[in-house]
Amino acid sequence: MSDSTTALLRRRQALAKKLARLEPLILRGSLIERYKRCGNPGCKCQHGPGHGPKYYLSVSQAGGRPEMDYVPAEFRQQASDYLQNFQKVRQVLEQICNLNREILRRRAKF
Numbered sequence: 001m002s003d004s005t006t007a008l009l010r011r012r013q014a015l016a017k018k019l020a021r022l023e024p025l026i027l028r029g030s031l032i033e034r035y036k037r038c039g040n041p042g043c044k045c046q047h048g049p050g051h052g053p054k055y056y057l058s059v060s061q062a063g064g065r066p067e068m069d070y071v072p073a074e075f076r077q078q079a080s081d082y083l084q085n086f087q088k089v090r091q092v093l094e095q096i097c098n099l100n101r102e103i104l105r106r107r108a109k110f
């Protein structure tokens, strides 16, 4: 990195703003798509993939089974956006960490 320290600080400020925007809108986990057969004899689902797709949010738990929440279709996009934001927040954190590493290397106090 050959940018001026001022440029580094400006970039850090911009990333912090991005973080503040995204932070309230994050979700950890993944969306899972499921098709289910209802078991009614004569239902057309017996000969297809089943009813669906139905969506579930799966959130891994430390030392346990993932927790599953049913996500109604009209909330699928919202859940998907939140999950994407979580990845973005992680990327932004990583970028801020890299900047701060560089700031420390320069023995700059900010």
Ligand SMILES: [Zn+2]
Residues within 6 Å of the ligand: 037, 038, 039, 040, 043, 044, 045, 046, 051
């Ligand atoms: Zn059925």
